[in-house]
Amino acid sequence: MVDLTLVGIGTGNPDHITGEGRKALRSADLILIPRKGAAKADLADLRRHVCAQVLGQTAPRIVEFNLPVRDAGGDYRQGVEAWHDAIAHVWAETISGAGAPRKVALLIWGDPSLYDSSLRIARRLSPVPRLRVVPGITAIQALCAAHCIPLNAIGAPVVITTGRRLRDEGWPEGADTAVVMLDGDCAFRTLPPEGIKIWWGAYLGMAEEILFSGPLAQTGPRILEARAAARARHGWIMDIYLLRRQEG
Template sequence: MRKIHVIGIGAGDPEQLTLQAVRALRDTDVFFVLDKGEAKADLTALRRDILTAHVPEGTYRVVRARDPERDRRAGGTAYAPAVGDWRGARADIYERLITEQLDADGTGAFLVWGDPSLYDSTLGILEELLDRGTVSFEYDVVPGISSVSSLMARHRTTLNRVGRPVQITTGRRLAEGYPRETDDVVVMLDAHQAFRRYVDQDVDIYWGAYLGTADEILVSGPLGEVAPRIERLRAEARERKGWIMDTYLLRRDPGCD
């Protein structure tokens, strides 16, 4: 039977791979890579650098396919259906790649940024394929160093405080209001910089973009003081590279509303 490795490759630094991830890389015959276009070509290059650093040349193939576009204008009740359509289109591509490019007893792999269990669709798509029953395979999951872990390490701080919970959410949710029961909030997928809503509160921010890469940018401090700098750096970086991936922790003074 075909076998698939879902390998967490960290936030971008080839040295952040675990030994388990390296073993899985070297066990792979075919790597499946979704190409996000010229604007994000350096993401494909980072994957290539990881393979060059850890896998002997000539022992594997890389098969690329174009990643389907998602309707990012969809909001409100249209958001979930838009994501569902995008995942379905990805599932069609995965099915074709596995069926056409992987031998019946071969081993393939998907390289997942950060950790496959955190804000990634790969595991859900593979389960959808198995439910379809059109292609058979078994798969395993290799955890990776997430952008959240990398962010905390680079800022030399902890994810939570003693006896206090932490919540991981999206910019879309943060824009609806600061979580009432949690003062430490990690925010991912924030295209609209929802932190600006809280600049007048007693909140610190630990922000990072392009974590684990040569383009890494870090800013921390009281939100009201550093928010303009983050906005400027973010806009400049996006203009320069054509894309941005950033994550941040908001840390509010306990007891604030």
């Protein structure tokens, strides 16, 4: 049976990896790195850079694999389920092809427990591996730290949601603060902007970091322009934002 460790690596800065995460990577027999195609080659490069910074001279074996592409057509949930099945199959083939090592590690952006499907995919393997999760810095933590803001208003709840749900359902009920992740289409554009402030960040913790904050009506268009330019320049973008309704 394989011991599979999912190591949270923050948002791309090697300094975001905890001491526990560094030990987990160094003790692995095999580290898997996904490739997401030429347009997102920098993501694999970043994982290689993290490994180079963390592992030192006694590096475990590193094997790369091509990540299956999700079919965006048809039913969303069925498409995701089929995609996860395909990824699990590739994981199993890659591990087997590497000589069936006992201790395998995967580098997970942010934290494996928050808006990441690695745990669900791992449980599709047969046999199910012995799982271990090493938490990392989440994009939410990195965003709040970059803007020097607290996550919540005093005594107020926070909703963490996706761009798709914000677009389809509007402002989350019962919360003054909403953190929006996995938003490839800037769903904040669908909200009436009056009385809302936004804190947005991309490439958090990295040299390429971009930050914008302010009233949504004035700041939203600036974010759209900066985001499009950054995506064209790098070929990919990882961003997140926090929305808060303002009193008065």
